[in-house]
Amino acid sequence: MQRTSLLLLTLLVSSPFLLAQDGFIGHWERRASATQSVQPAWPPPLITGYVGLIQVARTDFLCQTAPNRTETWNLDGGKGLNLIPHANTELDINLPPYLEHSVPAVAKGAGGTSFLFKYRFRFGDATPAQAKSPLAASAAAGPAQSAQVGGSPISVSVYDRTRVDAWQWFAAPPYENAYSYVQSLLRVGVAQRIHRWDWALELSQPAVLDVPNNAVSSVSAQGQLGLGGTYYAANNNNTEPAAAFLKQGYLRYNGESGSIRIGRFEFFDGLETQPGNPTIAWLQANRISQRLIANFGFSNAQRSFDGLDAHFGSGSWNVTAMAARSDQGVFNMNGNPELNVDLQYLAFTRSELKGHILWRTFGIGFHDGRTYVTKTDNRAAAVRSSDHGNIRIGTFGGDLLADIPAGPGQFDFLFWGVGQNGRWGELSHSADAAAVEGGYQLTRVSSSPWLRGGWFRSSGDSNNSDGAHNTFFQVLTTPRLYARTPFYNLMNNKDEFVQVIDKPAKQLALRADLHWLQLTSAHDLWYLGGGAFDNKVFGYTGRPSNGATSLATVSDISADWQASKNVALNFYYGYIQGKTVVAVIYPTDRNTQFGYVEFVYKWSSKQRGASGK
Numbered sequence: 210m211q212r213t214s215l216l217l218l219t220l221l222v223s224s225p226f227l228l229a230q231d232g233f234i235g236h237w238e239r240r241a242s243a244t245q246s247v248q249p250a251w252p253p254p255l256i257t258g259y260v261g262l263i264q265v266a267r268t269d270f271l272c273q274t275a276p277n278r279t280e281t282w283n284l285d286g287g288k289g290l291n292l293i294p295h296a297n298t299e300l301d302i303n304l305p306p307y308l309e310h311s312v313p314a315v316a317k318g319a320g321g322t323s324f325l326f327k328y329r330f331r332f333g334d335a336t337p338a339q340a341k342s343p344l345a346a347s348a349a350a351g352p353a354q355s356a357q358v359g360g361s362p363i364s365v366s367v368y369d370r371t372r373v374d375a376w377q378w379f380a381a382p383p384y385e386n387a388y389s390y391v392q393s394l395l396r397v398g399v400a401q402r403i404h405r406w407d408w409a410l411e412l413s414q415p416a417v418l419d420v421p422n423n424a425v426s427s428v429s430a431q432g433q434l435g436l437g438g439t440y441y442a443a444n445n446n447n448t449e450p451a452a453a454f455l456k457q458g459y460l461r462y463n464g465e466s467g468s469i470r471i472g473r474f475e476f477f478d479g480l481e482t483q484p485g486n487p488t489i490a491w492l493q494a495n496r497i498s499q500r501l502i503a504n505f506g507f508s509n510a511q512r513s514f515d516g517l518d519a520h521f522g523s524g525s526w527n528v529t530a531m532a533a534r535s536d537q538g539v540f541n542m543n544g545n546p547e548l549n550v551d552l553q554y555l556a557f558t559r560s561e562l563k564g565h566i567l568w569r570t571f572g573i574g575f576h577d578g579r580t581y582v583t584k585t586d587n588r589a590a591a592v593r594s595s596d597h598g599n600i601r602i603g604t605f606g607g608d609l610l611a612d613i614p615a616g617p618g619q620f621d622f623l624f625w626g627v628g629q630n631g632r633w634g635e636l637s638h639s640a641d642a643a644a645v646e647g648g649y650q651l652t653r654v655s656s657s658p659w660l661r662g663g664w665f666r667s668s669g670d671s672n673n674s675d676g677a678h679n680t681f682f683q684v685l686t687t688p689r690l691y692a693r694t695p696f697y698n699l700m701n702n703k704d705e706f707v708q709v710i711d712k713p714a715k716q717l718a719l720r721a722d723l724h725w726l727q728l729t730s731a732h733d734l735w736y737l738g739g740g741a742f743d744n745k746v747f748g749y750t751g752r753p754s755n756g757a758t759s760l761a762t763v764s765d766i767s768a769d770w771q772a773s774k775n776v777a778l779n780f781y782y783g784y785i786q787g788k789t790v791v792a793v794i795y796p797t798d799r800n801t802q803f804g805y806v807e808f809v810y811k812w813s814s815k816q817r818g819a820s821g822k
Contacts, residue, residue, distance in 0.1 A: 680700055
């Protein structure tokens with residue numbers, strides 16, 4: 210059953226008040242009163258929003274009668290809760306209006322949830338007489354200043370990412386394969402900790418500008434010509450899609466040896482611990498995590514989960530559990546709705562030999578109940594469209610990371626492997642995947658150059674009529690972490706690679722990769738995507754192999770520069786030489802180029818004046 214955001218928002222907004230210690234509500238009210246006391250005391254308007262800062266719960270009921278005597282009722286009018294969480298700020302949470310028509314033929318229903326954040330840079334005093342008196346103005350400003358100095362009970366965070374993407378996809382004339390567009394992502398969050406409890410609310414506002422409107426081929430095998438075509442198709446053929454929604458909103462209890470959280474949050478498999486060993490930490494974040502569950506962070510709307518998770522640990526070990534439903538988002542800019550897609554996760558992670566070894570064993574249960582959506586696999590289209598069975602897959606596996614000091618540096622080793630079983634609609638499902646990697650890093654050289662190589666293989670399906678599905682399923686992943694030019698993923702895939710990593714300066718990281726890609730089975734598909742992201746499409750797409758396995762060679766380079774504490778600049782360029790699989794589908798030009806320039810700004814204000822546990 211779909212759950213609305215109304216109950217979640219009410220719980221998250223009210224929980225800090227219910228859990229507050231004596232004096233907290235009074236402090237909040239004094240701060241709100243001080244903030245409002247230094248602005249003109251105008252009465253709130255009946256219909257429109259208030260021009261100043263106000264703290265109020267409000268709902269409107271409006272009835273409009275047309276000349277033909279038909280009536281339209283607007284229940285709530287898009288109003289909700291206006292809060293003053295900090296001096297000079299206001300956060301509005303506007304609940305969805307519900308429209309009711311007296312004419313049965315006219316559709317009725319709820320609108321969308323909206324959010325508004327206001328910051329007051331300048332203000333006038335409460336009365337004209339005070340405004341003319343510098344002494345009175347100074348006295349009026351006193352309470353607001355003292356409330357600010359006394360400490361804010363919340364923390365505030367801002368994340369702003371702007372990226373310019375440039376594609377030259379495999380040619381598919383007359384469609385547009387060479388284009389660029391701009392992605393903008395703004396995330397603003399507030400959070401608070403009260404003794405053992407903490408809560409957080411985060412709003413996301415993604416937008417994509419100048420998406421091409423002719424980058425989706427009518428030839429089904431050619432499909433969407435790069436992510437520009439994907440954004441266009443996923444947002445109802447909109448060339449400038451944008452939205453705002455609740456990215457995270459949760460309540461968490463922090464105990465002596467763990468925590469439990471309920472609400473909407475992001476989740477990443479493989480990141481259950483924070484290793485102190487920098488080599489192990491890099492491998493965990495870049496070569497182990499997010500292979501199966503993640504927020505699809507490279508996309509603009511990204512992914513969240515609605516449910517609960519728990520973490521328990523002591524010293525060298527950690528147990529993490531999660532049960533949740535996936536939300537819409539990723540390429541669809543509206544990340545508010547829930548999908549009929551749920552998963553459960555349980556993992557045990559342990560560090561050994563003073564942090565030189567980190568291993569994990571885990572299990573994942575996955576269910577996709579969107580039986581009306583056609584599945585992506587190697588069966589004929591007519592057969593797939595008639596399969597309305599649920600997908601239920603269990604994934605069980607483990608991984609091992611190790612670094613071994615040797616000479617002027619250290620060796621590193623990585624193993625990751627999983628097996629899967631379950632049901633793929635009307636088919637039985639059985640699949641597997643494994644990765645082995647290693648390298649050597651010169652730790653005594655100032656730039657710490659690091660040479661690595663590896664091998665990956667996932668199973669593919671070799672018979673589309675035997676009643677079994679054997680393609681490895683990547684669940685709900687961030688594919689770009691393992692496919693930096695995102696034209697493939699880890700399904701029905703063989704990947705042999707070498708990479709070089711170097712840090713010529715403390716704030717600058719360089720990396721270059723070379724990948725040789727093949728399909729595991731010539732009878733399966735060339736897969737793309739990162740899993741379910743809305744209720745209209747499956748989330749993974751596939752192109753025919755045409756009986757071949759040689760896919761492509763990928764060469765790429767990146768530079769990530771942390772220019773300051775708050776600002777980062779990232780650059781990437783990748784070149785793909787398509788092989789037989791690509792050449793059959795795109796005979797005009799089998800090569801692809803992809804690059805981007807990315808600006809990231811982060812800012813946060815820590816919570817002050819709140820007690821610890």
